Amino acid sequence: MKIVVIGAGYAGTIAANRLARKCKDAEVSVINPRAEFVERVRLHQQIAGTGSATTPLIEMLRKNVDIQLGSVDKIGDGALRLDDGTSIRFDYLIVAVGSTVSPLPGTVAVGTYEAAVVAGASLSDLPAGKTVTVIGGGPTGIETAAEIAESRPDVHVRIVGQTIGATLSPAAQRRVCEDLGRMNVQIVQDVVDEVRTMETPLGGTVVLRSREELHSDLTLWAVVADVPELVASSGLAVDASGRAVVDEYLRSVTDERIFVVGDCAAVPDARFACATATPQGAHAAGSIIRIAKGHKIRKFSMGYTGQALSLGRRNGLLQACRRDDTPRRLFVTGIPGAVSKEGVNRYAKYGSRTANYVWLPGRKRPARPPRQLG
Numbered sequence: 065m066k067i068v069v070i071g072a073g074y075a076g077t078i079a080a081n082r083l084a085r086k087c088k089d090a091e092v093s094v095i096n097p098r099a100e101f102v103e104r105v106r107l108h109q110q111i112a113g114t115g116s117a118t119t120p121l122i123e124m125l126r127k128n129v130d131i132q133l134g135s136v137d138k139i140g141d142g143a144l145r146l147d148d149g150t151s152i153r154f155d156y157l158i159v160a161v162g163s164t165v166s167p168l169p170g171t172v173a174v175g176t177y178e179a180a181v182v183a184g185a186s187l188s189d190l191p192a193g194k195t196v197t198v199i200g201g202g203p204t205g206i207e208t209a210a211e212i213a214e215s216r217p218d219v220h221v222r223i224v225g226q227t228i229g230a231t232l233s234p235a236a237q238r239r240v241c242e243d244l245g246r247m248n249v250q251i252v253q254d255v256v257d258e259v260r261t262m263e264t265p266l267g268g269t270v271v272l273r274s275r276e277e278l279h280s281d282l283t284l285w286a287v288v289a290d291v292p293e294l295v296a297s298s299g300l301a302v303d304a305s306g307r308a309v310v311d312e313y314l315r316s317v318t319d320e321r322i323f324v325v326g327d328c329a330a331v332p333d334a335r336f337a338c339a340t341a342t343p344q345g346a347h348a349a350g351s352i353i354r355i356a357k358g359h360k361i362r363k364f365s366m367g368y369t370g371q372a373l374s375l376g377r378r379n380g381l382l383q384a385c386r387r388d389d390t391p392r393r394l395f396v397t398g399i400p401g402a403v404s405k406e407g408v409n410r411y412a413k414y415g416s417r418t419a420n421y422v423w424l425p426g427r428k429r430p431a432r433p434p435r436q437l438g
């Protein structure tokens with residue numbers, strides 16, 4: 065049996081390792097554009113120079129996994145085509161191409177490795193006293209602003225977002241804003257309409273919806289909201305955001321031989337997270353192993369436990385949440401928060417590398433409606 069995995073991120077790596085460990089007769093190939101595993105959860109560290117986001121793929125994948133460097137251009141009927149024109153046949157395919165970014169002109173993205181390297185070089189060239197603007201009030205924006213503020217106290221850091229930490233509880237949102245304020249990060253609650261570039265490299269004017277104009281010497285796009293076009297351009301069913309429509313077993317509704325996992329799969333109520341991608345990759349691999357043994361496959365189920373944010377290297381926030389990902393009141397901050405976040409990062413990478421990963425099942429029954437007050 066020939067099984068091909070497209071993409072060696074969290075979902076693809078754990079899937080390939082689980083298949084290679086349990087499906088000894090199968091030939092498992094992974095196709096990835098570069099020879100490194102990119103820990104996207106550390107891209108803000110890569111930019112600030114506080115950590116590296118890459119590990120050689122040969123250290124992440126089992127020896128019996130065949131690694132092919134390249135990018136897949138098209139998925140066809142039982143075969144796919146690489147960007148160098150070669151074609152590869154498959155019996156089962158796992159598509160794990162992750163998510164990507166669509167930065168506004170005049171900004172550098174945080175969410176891909178190539179862009180993070182450019183952003184890191186620009187930041188290290190930035191003289192003291194200059195201004196870095198981070199666009200995006202979600203986890204990526206918060207982590208990026210805090211990491212830069214801690215590592216470059218000589219530059220002025222600003223974060224712009226409609227809401228800072230919208231997925232956190234109100235008290236945790238306030239705490240994040242207080243901590244950013246303590247790090248001298250300026251918080252601007254607004255939407256960016258346009259970035260006008262100037263003659264200096266990457267310098268420009270950030271134009272807000274309120275029509276206020278802010279000078280910026282380096283503007284980072286910390287929004288990760290798009291997925292690669294591969295799934296849609298190959299004719300597999302996608303939702304309005306371009307993510308693959310999958311059934312309860314994580315199979316494309318267009319072709320039962322194709323499992324789609326991680327950020328590029330439209331799994332109901334799933335958020336872009338390694339905490340989502342890793343169990344999905346493990347489950348898809350498990351399903352192919354069951355099929356190979358002639359067993360029935362099982363529906364995918366996972367519940368969330370929390371969301372972790374780093375606020376520099378010595379501070380962090382762990383927001384406890386219900387299995388449906390709604391935040392609870394409980395959250396942990398300070399060094400325990402930072403240690404929790406580091407633990408989450410390490411567990412996701414460990415799980416991908418070893419294929420040992422456990423997760424909580426999702427809720428069986430729909431959540432009870434909130435109690436009426438008063």
Ligand SMILES: Cc1cc2nc3c(=O)[nH]c(=O)nc-3n(C[C@H](O)[C@H](O)[C@H](O)COP(=O)(O)OP(=O)(O)OC[C@H]3O[C@@H](n4cnc5c(N)ncnc54)[C@H](O)[C@@H]3O)c2cc1C
Pocket residue numbers: 070071072073074075076095096097098102103104105106107108134135136137160161162163174175176203204207288292294325326327328335336337338339340341372373
């Ligand atoms: C700065 C930052 C901080 C984050 N922090 C957290 C966090 O704290 N917790 C959390 O849970 N999540 C976090 N995330 C989100 C998390 O990183 C992603 O949700 C996760 O990486 C998704 O995993 P994946 O396997 O689906 O895709 P990815 O990790 O993106 O891997 C996809 C792989 O597919 C490859 N690929 C793409 N197209 C092709 C193609 N055509 N052919 C071959 N290969 C292809 C890519 O190069 C890549 O190697 C963060 C993201 C960022 C950017």
